[in-house]
Amino acid sequence: MAEITMLEAIREALFEEMERDPAVVTLGEDIGVYGGAFKATEGLLAKFGPERVIDTPISETAIVGAACGMSYLGLRPVAEMQFIDFIACCFNQVTNFVAKSHYRWGAPVPMVLRGPSGGGVHGGPFHSANPEMYFVHTPGLKVIYPSTAYDAKGLLKSAIRDNNPVLFFEHKFLYRRVKEEVPKTDYTVPIGKAVVRREGRNLTILSYAASTLTSLDAAAALAKEGIEAEVIDLRTLLPLDRATILASVKKTNRLLVVHEDTRTGGIAGEIAAIVCEEAFYDLDAPIARVTGLDTPVPYAPTLEAAFLPSVEKVAGAARELAKY
Amino acid sequence: MSAKLTAQQHLELYYFMQLNRQLEERLVRLFRQNRIVGGVYSSLGQEAVSIGTSYALEPRDWLAPMIRNIGALLVKGFKPRDIFTQHMAKYTSPTHGKDGTSHFGDLRTRHVVSPISMLGDLIPVMAGVAMAGRYLGQKIVAMTWIGDGGSSTGAFHEGLNFAATQRAPFVLVLENNQWAYSTPVSRQVPLKNLADRARAYGIESRIVDGNDVVAVYETSKAAVEECRAGRGPILIEVKTMRMKGHAQHDPAEYVPKEMFDYWKAQDPIARYERFLTEHQLWDAAKKSEIDARIERELDEDQKFAEESPMPPPEIVEQGVYCEGCHTIEADWQRPKKEVTPPASSAKAAWLVKDFGGLQAAQTPKPSAPVSGNVRQPAAETVAPAERAAGLETAVPLRVPFGRGPKDKAFVRETEEQAKEARGRKHFHKGGQQHKAPGKAPHGKRGKR
Numbered sequence: 132m133a134e135i136t137m138l139e140a141i142r143e144a145l146f147e148e149m150e151r152d153p154a155v156v157t158l159g160e161d162i163g164v165y166g167g168a169f170k171a172t173e174g175l176l177a178k179f180g181p182e183r184v185i186d187t188p189i190s191e192t193a194i195v196g197a198a199c200g201m202s203y204l205g206l207r208p209v210a211e212m213q214f215i216d217f218i219a220c221c222f223n224q225v226t227n228f229v230a231k232s233h234y235r236w237g238a239p240v241p242m243v244l245r246g247p248s249g250g251g252v253h254g255g256p257f258h259s260a261n262p263e264m265y266f267v268h269t270p271g272l273k274v275i276y277p278s279t280a281y282d283a284k285g286l287l288k289s290a291i292r293d294n295n296p297v298l299f300f301e302h303k304f305l306y307r308r309v310k311e312e313v314p315k316t317d318y319t320v321p322i323g324k325a326v327v328r329r330e331g332r333n334l335t336i337l338s339y340a341a342s343t344l345t346s347l348d349a350a351a352a353l354a355k356e357g358i359e360a361e362v363i364d365l366r367t368l369l370p371l372d373r374a375t376i377l378a379s380v381k382k383t384n385r386l387l388v389v390h391e392d393t394r395t396g397g398i399a400g401e402i403a404a405i406v407c408e409e410a411f412y413d414l415d416a417p418i419a420r421v422t423g424l425d426t427p428v429p430y431a432p433t434l435e436a437a438f439l440p441s442v443e444k445v446a447g448a449a450r451e452l453a454k455y
Numbered sequence: 456m457s458a459k460l461t462a463q464q465h466l467e468l469y470y471f472m473q474l475n476r477q478l479e480e481r482l483v484r485l486f487r488q489n490r491i492v493g494g495v496y497s498s499l500g501q502e503a504v505s506i507g508t509s510y511a512l513e514p515r516d517w518l519a520p521m522i523r524n525i526g527a528l529l530v531k532g533f534k535p536r537d538i539f540t541q542h543m544a545k546y547t548s549p550t551h552g553k554d555g556t557s558h559f560g561d562l563r564t565r566h567v568v569s570p571i572s573m574l575g576d577l578i579p580v581m582a583g584v585a586m587a588g589r590y591l592g593q594k595i596v597a598m599t600w601i602g603d604g605g606s607s608t609g610a611f612h613e614g615l616n617f618a619a620t621q622r623a624p625f626v627l628v629l630e631n632n633q634w635a636y637s638t639p640v641s642r643q644v645p646l647k648n649l650a651d652r653a654r655a656y657g658i659e660s661r662i663v664d665g666n667d668v669v670a671v672y673e674t675s676k677a678a679v680e681e682c683r684a685g686r687g688p689i690l691i692e693v694k695t696m697r698m699k700g701h702a703q704h705d706p707a708e709y710v711p712k713e714m715f716d717y718w719k720a721q722d723p724i725a726r727y728e729r730f731l732t733e734h735q736l737w738d739a740a741k742k743s744e745i746d747a748r749i750e751r752e753l754d755e756d757q758k759f760a761e762e763s764p765m766p767p768p769e770i771v772e773q774g775v776y777c778e779g780c781h782t783i784e785a786d787w788q789r790p791k792k793e794v795t796p797p798a799s800s801a802k803a804a805w806l807v808k809d810f811g812g813l814q815a816a817q818t819p820k821p822s823a824p825v826s827g828n829v830r831q832p833a834a835e836t837v838a839p840a841e842r843a844a845g846l847e848t849a850v851p852l853r854v855p856f857g858r859g860p861k862d863k864a865f866v867r868e869t870e871e872q873a874k875e876a877r878g879r880k881h882f883h884k885g886g887q888q889h890k891a892p893g894k895a896p897h898g899k900r901g902k903r
């Protein structure tokens with residue numbers, strides 16, 4: 132088995148699902164002839180044709196609206212946002228039309244909305260966002276944000292097969308940076324399940340997407356100092372895997388949440404609330420968080436580095452926790 | 456009488472229009488008795504629009520009503536009890552009290568998509584419905600409505616533009632009822648005829664008297680069949696008048712009295728009653744029979760709604776997600792193998808008919824004055840058979856914008872093209888034409 136990148140894993144998932152089920156169609160800006168801004172859909176048009184791989188106008192509302200309409204007839208559309216930042220252009224369609232459809236009138240919307248997200252690639256304020264929490268705050272959606280090639284493929288397949296609208300965030304910093312062996316056989320990764328990436332007993336570091344890698348690097352550094360951090364990759368933000376989070380906190384008694392999303396209203400706050408409600412007396416230390424700053428993602432590399440969580444920031448916060 | 460309708464169908468149009476009006480009159484009374492939970496959005500004076508347009512659809516066709524298209528729901532087979540219970544937020548309503556008014560639908564049998572309050576959002580959704588129907592080989596047409604005010608939204612533009620580029624079998628009824636809440640149409644759109652918007656999308660449009668149900672029906676029927684034949688989408692502007700305020704709370708004092716008087720004389724039901732009498736399609740006894748049937752049905756359904764319980768609080772958290780409650784299966788009316796490899800395979804390349812130069816503006820009817828050096832159109836570079844193929848992809852002329860030198864697919868394709876040596880023209884970023892009789896122009900490829 133050869134190693135493949137997360138980008139290739141995503142492409143494989145699309146190919147395999149479109150091959151498996153002719154109800155799966157894709158639409159988005161420049162996804163056909165060009166193969167997508169990051170080439171995630173390269174080759175799909177040649178294989179599946181223009182009826183199934185639809186190059187759209189620059190109309191995010193039309194992309195999501197049409198995908199929703201297609202899903203009402205039993206198709207399983209996978210719509211691409213060229214950059215996930217542009218999801219703001221179709222916020223209404225996603226949060227009001229798509230998300231409320233099943234609750235209001237019992238109409239499931241089996242669609243996937245995927246796109247490259249996240250910073251660290253000097254994309255500036257409009258090509259680096261992590262807008263996941265707008266949607267975690269929207270009942271009716273599912274939100275996935277993987278950190279490995281294996282998970283990206285397995286979770287994208289699960290998302291396509293799910294009967295609900297799924298937002299699938301692809302951290303573009305990881306696209307070509309993470310590589311691993313991924314089975315050619317059909318497999319899925321369940322939505323709503325976190326995974327322990329590294330076992331430890333002194334504290335729990337909860338994270339997802341690119342911050343998982345930062346957390347793992349920090350955990351490796353901490354191990355040399357005798358601090359054993361357990362690193363958990365959330366993978367799915369909605370629904371949140373409360374059981375895995377609480378089990379780990381009850382084991383380590385210390386919690387650090389790391390995410391690249393901005394601090395205020397980030398998922399760390401929600402997790403802190405859950406832990407206080409459910410495991411307050413298991414805590415030996417205040418809950419800590421290392422997050423993106425409460426600013427837009429800046430353009431200059433020096434500023435962006437200051438914005439993002441780093442190994443140093445995570446290790447520093449973990450050392451403080453370990454003192455309790 | 457209309458040659459397109461039987462005598463029975465003529466009477467059915469009356470039945471639905473009168474049912475629509477009487478139902479809404481009862482909703483108004485219930486509202487005044489404080490028995491409606493939310494608002495009542497009257498379509499008084501617009502009944503011919505909802506009925507005439509939706510009556511042109513076949514059962515397999517899809518529609519999505521707006522707030523003032525209760526009539527279309529009745530035509531599609533929903534019952535007055537569905538409307539009563541929706542407004543009264545009863546457990547027995549189609550949404551079990553989770554939403555009100557005309558905000559409900561039925562995917563399985565009636566093919567109705569529920570609206571949302573944000574205007575214009577249904578347009579891209581119904582474009583998607585139309586595209587999916589075509590993809591599945593169902594030969595359906597999708598229809599939705601938009602007001603004069605709603606036609607100012609971005610979703611209207613995005614949706615209609617996308618539907619137009621896809622030639623989707625989609626009829627958009629632009630219901631010009633003169634008022635967007637309190638704002639007159641002149642402050643929404645600087646056009647005399649809103650149908651003119653169709654020109655911006657390169658699609659056909661029609662204008663019809665929205666208070667003449669037969670004219671609305673005939674125009675809609677023709678448009679639906681045009682779309683079914685692959686010549687969609689079509690925009691129909693129906694000119695009508697909202698005879699009440701935006702909703703029951705609004706006395707509409709901003710509307711000049713003379714305007715109400717003008718349109719009152721155009722009342723669609725009174726006009727149609729005269730039409731039926733003039734064409735001897737009914738007599739007084741027949742009218743009484745239909746009116747009595749409406750009265751009876753409304754009595755029965757209103758009673759049902761009044762006696763229905765409110766939803767129990769326990770269900771509040773149910774149904775946010777589909778957790779196996781639905782089996783999702785598309786209704787394939789064409790062989791799946793047509794859309795699976797190898798049959799689905801296509802050449803990933805664009806057809807560029809003209810090169811976007813000024814000659815492109817020399818269409819039969821230029822939409823704007825053209826100035827500058829207009830050259831003759833370039834010779835055709837694409838064989839007619841290839842031009843007719845598919846959605847205008849899978850054709851030889853390719854536009855190498857944004858393909859870098861490391862792009863293997865592009866290199867492969869250009870090598871293949873070089874081998875074919877058929878003397879096709881290539882298009883470059885500078886807008887110049889370049890002949891490539893034998894060799895692909897590697898050195899002059901566009902850069903990102």
